[in-house]
Amino acid sequence: MTFTATMIVFALVGALAFVGSIFTVRSSKLVHAVLWLGVTLGMTAILFVQLGAPFLAGIQLLLYVGGVMTLMIFGVLLTKRDGDSELKTEEPSRERGALIALAVFAVLAGTIWLGRDALQRTAVPSLGTGWLGTSLLTRHLVAFEALSALLLAAMIGAIVIARRRDPDQPSEPKES
Amino acid sequence: MSGWTGLFVFLVVSVVMIGGLLAAAWMLRVKARRDSPLKRHAYECGEEPDGPAWIRFHPRYYVVALFFVLFDVEAAFFFPWAIRERALGWAGLGSIVVFTGVLLVGWAYALRKGALKWQ
Amino acid sequence: MTLFAWLSSILVAVIVLTVTAFGLWWERKLAGRMQSRLGPTIVGPIGLFQPIADLLKLVQKEPIIPQRADRALFWLAPPLTTLFALLVAALVPFGPKLAPANIDVGVPLIIALGGLALIPVWMAGWASHNKYALLGAMRAVAQSVSYGVPLVLTALVPVILAGSMNLNSIVAWQHRHHWLVVWPVFLGLPAFILFILAMLAEANRIPFDIPEAESELVAGVSTEYTGMHFGFIYLAEYVHTLVGSAVASTLFLGGWDGPFGPSVLWMVLKTCLLFSVLYWLRWSLVRLRADQLMALAWKWLVPAGLALVLLAAVWTQTPWGR
Amino acid sequence: MGYLLDGLKSMWTTALNAIRPPFTQEFPKVLRPHPERYHTSFALLHDETGDEACTGCGACARICPSQVITVKLGKRESAITQKKRGYADDFTLDLTACLVCELCVQVCPTDAIVMLKVPELPGFRREDLVLSMPRLYENEKSKPLGWSNATKLMAMQDPKAGAAKPEPSKETAPAPAAAGAAS
Numbered sequence: 198m199t200f201t202a203t204m205i206v207f208a209l210v211g212a213l214a215f216v217g218s219i220f221t222v223r224s225s226k227l228v229h230a231v232l233w234l235g236v237t238l239g240m241t242a243i244l245f246v247q248l249g250a251p252f253l254a255g256i257q258l259l260l261y262v263g264g265v266m267t268l269m270i271f272g273v274l275l276t277k278r279d280g281d282s283e284l285k286t287e288e289p290s291r292e293r294g295a296l297i298a299l300a301v302f303a304v305l306a307g308t309i310w311l312g313r314d315a316l317q318r319t320a321v322p323s324l325g326t327g328w329l330g331t332s333l334l335t336r337h338l339v340a341f342e343a344l345s346a347l348l349l350a351a352m353i354g355a356i357v358i359a360r361r362r363d364p365d366q367p368s369e370p371k372e373s
Numbered sequence: 374m375s376g377w378t379g380l381f382v383f384l385v386v387s388v389v390m391i392g393g394l395l396a397a398a399w400m401l402r403v404k405a406r407r408d409s410p411l412k413r414h415a416y417e418c419g420e421e422p423d424g425p426a427w428i429r430f431h432p433r434y435y436v437v438a439l440f441f442v443l444f445d446v447e448a449a450f451f452f453p454w455a456i457r458e459r460a461l462g463w464a465g466l467g468s469i470v471v472f473t474g475v476l477l478v479g480w481a482y483a484l485r486k487g488a489l490k491w492q
Numbered sequence: 493m494t495l496f497a498w499l500s501s502i503l504v505a506v507i508v509l510t511v512t513a514f515g516l517w518w519e520r521k522l523a524g525r526m527q528s529r530l531g532p533t534i535v536g537p538i539g540l541f542q543p544i545a546d547l548l549k550l551v552q553k554e555p556i557i558p559q560r561a562d563r564a565l566f567w568l569a570p571p572l573t574t575l576f577a578l579l580v581a582a583l584v585p586f587g588p589k590l591a592p593a594n595i596d597v598g599v600p601l602i603i604a605l606g607g608l609a610l611i612p613v614w615m616a617g618w619a620s621h622n623k624y625a626l627l628g629a630m631r632a633v634a635q636s637v638s639y640g641v642p643l644v645l646t647a648l649v650p651v652i653l654a655g656s657m658n659l660n661s662i663v664a665w666q667h668r669h670h671w672l673v674v675w676p677v678f679l680g681l682p683a684f685i686l687f688i689l690a691m692l693a694e695a696n697r698i699p700f701d702i703p704e705a706e707s708e709l710v711a712g713v714s715t716e717y718t719g720m721h722f723g724f725i726y727l728a729e730y731v732h733t734l735v736g737s738a739v740a741s742t743l744f745l746g747g748w749d750g751p752f753g754p755s756v757l758w759m760v761l762k763t764c765l766l767f768s769v770l771y772w773l774r775w776s777l778v779r780l781r782a783d784q785l786m787a788l789a790w791k792w793l794v795p796a797g798l799a800l801v802l803l804a805a806v807w808t809q810t811p812w813g814r
Numbered sequence: 815m816g817y818l819l820d821g822l823k824s825m826w827t828t829a830l831n832a833i834r835p836p837f838t839q840e841f842p843k844v845l846r847p848h849p850e851r852y853h854t855s856f857a858l859l860h861d862e863t864g865d866e867a868c869t870g871c872g873a874c875a876r877i878c879p880s881q882v883i884t885v886k887l888g889k890r891e892s893a894i895t896q897k898k899r900g901y902a903d904d905f906t907l908d909l910t911a912c913l914v915c916e917l918c919v920q921v922c923p924t925d926a927i928v929m930l931k932v933p934e935l936p937g938f939r940r941e942d943l944v945l946s947m948p949r950l951y952e953n954e955k956s957k958p959l960g961w962s963n964a965t966k967l968m969a970m971q972d973p974k975a976g977a978a979k980p981e982p983s984k985e986t987a988p989a990p991a992a993a994g995a996a997s
Contacts, residue, residue: 206381228618232565235611246377252657255597256449258604259644264442266611267637271438274430274630326597326657330453334465341450342468345475348443352479355439356486359432378494380593383501383582384575390505391571391578391724398551398720405554413559415622416715428626434634437786441637444794448644451801452600455651459808466805473798484791526828528837699821776825780817 207247214240222294227276231269238262252326440483447476501582501592508581511760512730513543515767522768523775553719558621561716565619570717570724572612577731580605584738585660587748587755598659599647602739603640606694609732610636613703613713616725620716628712631782632696632703638789639693639700645797646687649679650743652804659739663747671746676807683800684744686793688770691740693785695732697770699777702785737766842935853916853929853960856907856945857953865894866951867926870902874918874927882908883918905950909934909943916962925963932957 217237224230238261245254309316333341405412414421454461454469517532517540524531532539557563583598583605585591595601610633617629650672651657654665666672672680693700704712714725741747741762750758780788839846861867870887888903919927930953937943945953962970 226562228562229565232611232615251377251595251597252452252600255600255604256452258608259600260442260445260449262611263604263607263640264438264445267633268435268438268442270611270614270633271430271435274428275432275435276429326453327457330455330457331461333450334454334457334461334468338468342471342475344450345447345472348446349475349479352440352443352476353482355436356483359436360486376591376593376595379497379501379591380579380582380595382494382497383505383592384579386498386501386505387575387578390509391575394551394720394724395571398555398723401551402719403552403554410559412556415558415560415620416710417623418710428623430630434630437634438637440790441640444641445644448641448648449600451645451648452597452651452657455648455801455805456655456657458652458805459655463809466802466809469805470802473802477795477798480790480794522832524838525832525836528831528834530836530838530840533840772825772828776828777821778824 203247207244210240210243210247214244227273228270231266231273234269235262235266238266252329436483440480443476443479447473497592500590504581504584504586504590504592505578507586507760508578508731508734511764512727512734513547514540515730515734515764516543516546518768519771519774522771526772526775547723550720550723555721556716556718558716560621562619562621565615566716567721569612569616569619570721570728573609573616573728574724574731576605576609576612577728577735580735581731581738583659584735584742585663585747586759588660588664590748590756591660594658594660596656596658599651599657599662599743600644602659603644603647606643606732606736606739607636607640609728610694613725613728616717617713620713622716624709624711625713625715628703628709628715631709632713635696635700635702635782635785635789636694638786639690639793642686642789642793642797643690643694645794645801646683646690647743648801649683649804652801652808653679655808659742659747663742663749666746667749671749672744676812679800679804679807680744682796683804684740686797686800687740687744688766690793691736692733692770692773693789695729695736697729697733697774699773699780700785701779702782733770734763734767737770738763741766845933848931848933850961852931853962854914854932855909855930855934855953855957856918856950857928857930857957857959858902858905858947858950859926859928859954859959859963860951861924861926863894865892866901867924868902868905869900869924869926870905871900871923873921873923877917877921879915879917880911880913882911902947905947907945907950909945910940916967919962920964920967922964925965928963929960930957931960 214237217233217240220233221230221237224233238257242254242257242262245251245257450472451469454465458465520542521531521539523529532542535541535545557566580602582592583595583602585594614629614633617625617632620626650662650666653672654662656662656665669675673684674680689700696703703709704714709715714722717725738759741759745762745766746758747762748755748759750761859867868885870885872885872887875881875883875885884904884906885902886904888901889898890901891898914929916929919929927950934943
């Protein structure tokens with residue numbers, strides 16, 4: 198087994214993604230957790246590039262690191278905190294969380310291990326972004342159009358929720 | 374793939390350059406003879422800083438971010454269509470118009486409710 | 493190949509940073525003349541070494557971290573802003589061969605990386621633990637978030653016309669046909685203008701410099717910063733504008749395509765010209781109010797961008813656009 | 815729409831400005847022509863016999879609104895006329911608080927203090943702005959002096975005699991850039 202530059206980058210990026218996800222869970226400050234999540238998502242984008250899905254990587258950066266991170270940042274600033282109070286997870290729920298994480302990991306690893314032969318046989322063809330566009334608008338057209346309805350639901354839901362809180366808060370941002 | 378190698382190399386080069394500037398700033402920085410706690414106060418026009426700066430914001434601002442994500446998702450779906458636009462023809466265009474139209478309903482609703490105002 | 497990658501990367505990074513540094517001088521000179529002043533004159537011939545003097549000054553200053561700041565984020569954020577702003581430059585072709593990263597998904601990646609530069613800006617504002625900084629950061633995020641949408645939509649226009657997301661292919665398409673702002677002019681010109689507006693808003697430049705509105709927010713995000721860290725925030729803004737003009741000239745003004753002479757020259761010329769026009773705007777216009785800005789984005793630019801995209805699609809279906 | 819029109823208008827203005835020559839002059843290197851009665855900083859003069867004109871009477875110190883002048887009176891024999899008379903043993907004028915009101919010039923009984931015609935350069939230290947007696951006498955020799963002294967100013971204010979006019983200054987050459995505050 199020889200080490201190529203690609204493998205070294207893969208290992209580094211994977212390790213960073215791992216560390217990022219650990220810190221996302223372990224950070225005592227909400228903002229730190231969000232930023233670590235950003236690191237993990239960004240590293241995942243690099244993994245996508247290495248797996249031959251560059252468009253997905255771009256979209257990952259645009260939507261997840263750019264968009265969802267922004268969304269979470271705004272979300273964090275909506276939370277009510279008194280000054281510098283820290284996040285604490287209670288002991289039993291932490292243990293339960295670790296157990297669930299391990300279980301999910303076991304299922305995923307087991308699946309990959311069992312299906313390793315099939316995975317090696319079927320090399321994923323690099324079909325490119327154009328193929329994605331063609332199949333979205335022909336074969337998966339119904340799903341594609343249904344997606345817009347989903348996005349619409351999200352929009353209207355957000356507006357309704359934001360407006361419902363209006364009466365009990367002044368228009369200026371209020372200090373907690 | 375070679376383009377990505379180039380991007381990676383560029384990343385390394387820019388990290389080295391920015392790191393060099395940081396190192397230069399670290400080496401050349403002036404150290405104050407006395408450290409005053411006043412110097413480390415948050416700037417509030419010369420007043421004592423009052424209360425924490427990490428305040429709560431109105432949920433209205435969250436809506437703006439959500440709209441961004443939703444429209445970005447829409448735009449992300451435009452890209453694969455855009456590079457096959459000529460081949461997909463009027464049928465593809467029609468599907469995209471429907472897709473956009475549904476989202477524009479949400480947009481119009483938001484405008485009518487004044488959800489995208491920043492005050 | 494790798495050697496070429498290293499060389500071109502170093503070359504482009506050095507070019508971008510140098511042009512940015514002298515862009516600072518050029519802006520001050522231009523701003524001076526627009527206000528009947530002289531601009532910098534003392535350091536070097538016609539003040540040409542002023543940016544170097546500025547850099548030396550910034551480097552020497554004492555870094556002060558405020559008492560209640562989040563130290564790690566406070567320290568990390570400004571270099572990161574510069575890094576992300578600079579990274580975009582790797583994707584811009586400065587010649588048919590001279591692009592450090594010639595990537596097939598160039599357009600979405602450029603927009604993603606440009607938008608990414610915002611996260612460290614927000615980090616800086618939040619980590620400062622200063623009310624002005626946080627308000628500025630929130631405004632910056634909200635503003636960029638609003639202008640991200642028209643930015644993507646207008647960038648789609650050249651993608652549709654050229655049928656490719658690769659910037660080099662887009663330029664090559666313009667080389668084969670004509671520059672996009674020239675024809676179809678009813679598509680190219682509005683898209684170009686919209687793109688510039690959105691880009692200015694994303695880089696927080698006048699007339700959209702609401703996040704650092706001096707008259708309201710002291711200096712916005714950079715309020716608590718000193719020394720080189722302040723310099724990084726400043727530098728990131730300029731790099732962002734410069735690279736943004738490079739992207740705009742690639743997408744709409746034909747990039748490295750020129751009637752004669754070396755292609756790099758044309759690219760640099762177009763970029764610098766656009767850069768100067770942006771400064772002209774900066775020193776002529778007044779700042780918009782935050783709510784006007786949001787209204788402009790969501791009421792006008794987003795639907796206009798969508799209309800342009802659909803129009804471009806229709807145009808490619810007609811006999812003239814095929 | 816209004817913003818767009820105004821924006822275009824202001825862009826036109828800035829573009830015109832950019833191709834016009836700038837109004838600014840580089841101050842220490844190039845000096846604007848000053849009006850006849852332009853005056854800044856001070857000098858102490860010698861009289862026609864070559865002796866110090868100041869008698870140390872302290873009239874200037876008393877009238878000075880911001881009290882920036884200190885004079886120490888001393889009596890001794892003149893080295894030139896061998897007469898015993900008053901001298902300023904020490905004379906200090908602190909420009910940091912000076913109003914440039916010229917009252918000290920107006921009250922001087924011996925026309926000993928006058929003002930200069932060239933602008934004083936800013937200094938790097940506070941001491942650069944304090945005019946000691948040697949510096950005041952040095953200014954007499956090295957700097958172009960203003961038109962006015964006490965006698966001329968009084969003549970100018972006399973309603974009967976035709977008002978004295980400041981002579982048109984012949985001197986327009988800029989002062990040597992470095993000769994200002996550093997002495």
